Structures are given as structure tokens and as C-alpha cells.
Amino acid sequence: MSSLKERSLKLHKDKKGKFEILSKVPLRNADDLSLAYSPGVAEPCRVIHENPDAIYTYTTKQNTVAVVTDGSAVLGLGNIGAKAALPVMEGKAVLFKEFAGIDGIPVCLDTQDVDEIVETCQHIAPTFGGINLEDIAAPRCVEIEKRLVSLLDIPVFHDDQHGTAIVTAAALLNACRLTKRKMQDLEIVLAGTGAAGYAIAKLLSSLGIKRLYAFNKEGIVRPSKQSSYDAPLQELIDKKIVSEPASSDIDTLEGLMKGTDVFIGVSVGNLIGADAIRGMNKDPFIFAMANPTPEIDPKTAKEAGAKIVGTGRSDYPNQINNVLAFPGIFKGALAARTQSIDEDMKIATVRALAHIISDEELHVDYIIPSPFDKRVVDRVSLAVKECVAKRS
């Protein structure tokens, strides 16, 4: 059997990309054309012109989400640009359809300038019911999302931040349920303070985590030191979400992990070894989510004493996969026609996701539902809709 790489290339080539457009209306004769196109189409146009809100009644806007990237942080491949990012955006588009019945439209932008990305999203927004930002590098992704959320009247959600954070938090919640530990007692090491790391730290803080140490490609993050951290990381420091390491002697990631309970990696493949796991407290949780290669091989982590291991991959147990969050979140947001996806919705989603698995079902290899669990999208979208209902 040929390799995964070869099979994936063949699939993409044979299918000529991964999605197509399908007409929902018949176009077989002049009468059909009169209704769907000229002159009949003038009527929904007139109605929407009189009442812009009617766009949600007569067009695809009610069910369409743009999947927008600038190609600057694609999977673990880095800044490969707009064109090379298209296969991922197409994949996301078809996941939207498969998992939530939402029509995702890939939009790969030929610019990596914050102002231009924001303006382009503003300009194309009328067509879409929501915008899913994808694979845009930190720190600018944080600013882009914040500006779009305040500018647009449709929900904007940077999946690499919040999707990852929500699913990670749900996995951690269930790891605690299974092992009868309390979230607030955990000491956590977070490797990677980009888009995902930033959102994970914020969400875990909302969920009661007190001690979270951070590490990134510049080394250990030390809040006490005057350093030129980027804006999102500085925000985490200012809000005391990132803690000062116990000793100033600690100068390696392995040292930082010593005596902690949880490792969360959203960084690069093969970052840590078995010794790092051995130095942690007993029965640690290891969420090694770098794609496509995790921070540590799951087998190695288990053999070194990890109680629970999760990765981002579909070929290992406990896949901490955004597909558990974004389809239901957008499905709920579109159904409730909310203009924003707020912190309460994210927390509600974490709990909804975690509690799909009953106490009896929980297991070291089953702390997070399968992406193919049909209950996921309904529970998540319901959680979002309930939050909107409470707000109003």
C-alpha cells in the first residue's frame, strides 16, 4: 500500500480539489431561468434592498462561512503563502459541510498585512454569515480577530486560537474527572505562545487554572523580567495568566516541566524527550498537539509514565481536534444569528463537549469524543444557542 503522502496527493489530483458547487434550484428550462435568474431574481433583490436583514431569508448568507487565511502559519508547515494553503482551506470547507451542514468557502489572501487583511474581510463580509480565520500567524492573528469582531456584524472566530483552546480545555476537564483531580490544583507547562497557546492560556485561566508556566522559541517566559514580548503574550503576563517559574535557576523546558502535572504543546514536533516526562509529577497529562508531528511520540510518553496522552492526530487515541468545536459553534451562532462568539459561549462549549462522555465511559484513551460522534455538533450548537438566549 502506498504511503499516506502518496495517497493524499493522488486523492487531491484525481478529485481536482475537494469541493464543488451544487445548485439547489432547477435550471432546466426558460421558466426555471426566469425564477432563479432574470427577471424573477429581481424580486428577492428588491426585498433585500428595502430590508437588508432579508438577506438571511432569501440567500445562502444564512448558512455560509468564509474560511480565510493569509497562509502564514499553515499546519506545522509555517509561512507557505496563500496558494499553498488552499488544500487546507478546502479541507476545512468540506469539514464544515460534513460535520455541520454549513457551506464553507475557502478564501486565501495574497497579503500578510494586518490592515489589508482586515479591510479585505470587511469588503467581502456581505456574502457570508460568518468568518472562520485559519492558519494566520501570531501575534497578528490576535489583532486581526479583535478588529474584525468589533467591525463586523457577523461572527468572526479564529479557529486556531479558540477551537484548539476549547477542545484542549474539554480534554483537560475530562482528564481531571477521570483521575479525580481539580483543575485549580494543576500546574501546567504550556509550550508555544502563538495563536493557540495564547487562547489556551486565557481559556484555562477562565476555567480556574492558577499555575501556568510558558515556554516559546525564545525560551522560558519570565513575567518578572523586562522583555520585549509580543502583544498577546504581554497581555497574558499583564493579566497574571502566565506564572513566574519557581526558581530563576530553571533554564530549560525540561527543568520547567519538573514537578508539574500537565504538559500542553502547541509548538513543534519532537520538542521533548522521555526524561522530561519522568521529571513531572506522577501520572501527568501530556497533550502534544503539534501537527503533523507531535512534541513527543505518544508511545514514548506513555512508557515514560504519562497517564493520559492526547495529540492532534486522527491516528492516535484522544485526538484533540478542532473539528469537535468549530462546526457546532458556527452552527449554533448562525442559527441564533449572534454577531459574536463570547467567552461564556466558549466555556459552555467546553463543558458540553466534555460531558458527552459519561463517568462510566471515561477512560485514559477516551477523554474526548470522536470527531465522528454524531452527538457532538448538536450538543455544541445547543450550548451556543442557550448562551445567546440567556444574553437576550
Place this chain on the structure above:
Amino acid sequence: MSSLKERSLKLHKDKKGKFEILSKVPLRNADDLSLAYSPGVAEPCRVIHENPDAIYTYTTKQNTVAVVTDGSAVLGLGNIGAKAALPVMEGKAVLFKEFAGIDGIPVCLDTQDVDEIVETCQHIAPTFGGINLEDIAAPRCVEIEKRLVSLLDIPVFHDDQHGTAIVTAAALLNACRLTKRKMQDLEIVLAGTGAAGYAIAKLLSSLGIKRLYAFNKEGIVRPSKQSSYDAPLQELIDKKIVSEPASSDIDTLEGLMKGTDVFIGVSVGNLIGADAIRGMNKDPFIFAMANPTPEIDPKTAKEAGAKIVGTGRSDYPNQINNVLAFPGIFKGALAARTQSIDEDMKIATVRALAHIISDEELHVDYIIPSPFDKRVVDRVSLAVKECVAKRS
């Protein structure tokens, strides 16, 4: 039976808009996800990053056209804005699919500024194999198209200009074939010097028309007078495509039409009456293409002596409909991977379209093929491909 307006509204509401996304790949299990999404999708990304041209092999770019508007000149409804334009763009998107198998994606822009429209199209271009500009007001549509054609490496085609011009020219060619007249002998009155009028005048000039008089909402166009014409119209005057009226005494459209052979209307409904037709030369051709209401009712025109009448509507004979041109043109352009759609291609398309109808079949009510004639898209796309082959 309820009215067309009511039926169209009901259709748009019941179907929740006119298109949806369909996955071309299976997404039923972890293996499917590994191939279409992470980690397998990384491989086509890597290949495209190494060789950007491979985007045409592994993605939907090879078959996708953005249908872009700013909502400033939608059908005959005028400047109704981006949101109200969406039903038309959706209609165009599904026509692309139905008639050429091309995946059209509506993009309605929340700006009517030339620079911003050009920049937005540049930024979203990586995703698409071509851009179909639609329902953008003149004169800026002409500048936008010219700038995009020179900036982008994908074909850009403003359908309201060139689609209309090509089909009008094909109809005129066949009207001449049927009545044994020569194009160069015809005197033509063109009502409307916006996007369509500008392109019709240019294309007819390329096809040998010598006398074309123009009329627009400011009145009769007089090349001899110093007047503040917009840039596209001034271009027609500078290139002597618009002729000076025979006498300076002529001060009405009816007067201008007196003694001419062809009326081409791309203006507003009910512009002319029966008397205007009666004043023309014997057996005139009347192409009254304002939508949804023609410049003159076809019955009235016939009764007043018109030999051949065409409109833009699907409920009358001789529908001069862009759907005869744009699907085949983009199908040919995408297949040949040409970066531009030049004048030669347009002329070849005119001839291909006209000659689908044999001498024996030609009839006053059949001078242009039906939009449902299956030969149209193949003949038109072949004509485009042959032009590209000759160029190289």
C-alpha cells in the same frame, strides 16, 4: 397560479439561497480525515509551496471562478448595494455550474471605491481560476477591469461588457445572414453608453460597423462638441467608433433613429415607442435588451415594422443572453489556462456562436441559439482554446 415575483421569492426562501457546497472526497472515518485533512493534506501544500503552479493540479482553483460585484448596477435595479446583489450573484454561480460545470463563488463587496475593489480582487485572487466581474456601474467597471487584467495572472472578464457585446454581435451577424445584408452597410443607434454599450460599440467596430450613433441619459452623443464625457465614452469618440449625427437639427432619440437600420438598447425600459420604429429604414433589427423591462415591447416593435426583435428575456424569442457566452468563454479559458481573454477570442466567440445555427435553420425568431442548446458551451470553449493555441 401565483405571479413570477411570488414564485421567485418562495423559491429563494424555501431553498435558503441557490447553491451549496458539496465535498468531492469521503469524510466518513479517521483514514478519510487523514487524507483530506491533517496530516495528509500537508503533502499537496508542500508540493504547491515548492511549485506554485501545482495549485492547478491539486486544488479547486483549476475550476473555480469568483463572481464579483459591488452591487452598483444590478440588473435594471441600479445601485442597490452588496447585500441586495447576492441573489443575482448566486444565480450566476449556479449558471456557471449548470452550463459549464464551473464552480462559481459569489463575492459581494461592501465597497464601491475603484482602488478598494481592485485591491480586494488582488487579495482574494489566489483562490480562484478566474474572476467574473458583474453588475458594476460604468464608467468605473471599465477601469476596474483594465487594471485587474494587467495586475492578475488569471483571466478577468466583465460579463456585462463583453458577454453582452459578444451575444449582441452574434445576433446581429445572424440577422445579416438571414436578410443578406452586410454588417458594414448598417447604420446603428445605440441607446446606453454604460458598460454594455461601451463594449458593444467596440466589438461591433472590430467587426466592421462604420456608422454607429449613440444616445445616453444626457441625450445624443455628439463627438464634434466639446463635452465632459466619461472616460470609456471619450475613448469611443477618440477612436471614431461613435459617429456624428447626420444633422445638428436632430435633438431626439426618435430623430436619431430616423433612416437607420438597427436599434440596440442597453438602457432603460419603455424608452422608445412605435413611431421611432416606423421612422427607421425598412425591416429594421431591434435589440431591446433592458432588463427586466425592454426599451420597447417586442409585440409593439413587430407591429411597427421591425423585421427581427431580440430582448434579454427568457420569455420572448431571440433571447440575447449572456449565458450563451460566459460559461463557454471561462470553460475554454480555464482549460487553456490563459491569463487573459483578448479581442481575438471575443470575435472568434461571436462567429462560433452565430454559426451554431445553419443557414436553413435561421429564422426571424431564431437568430441566436437557445441557452439550453447543448452545443453552445462546447463550440464557444473550443473557439477560445483555438485562439490560445494560435497565440502560442
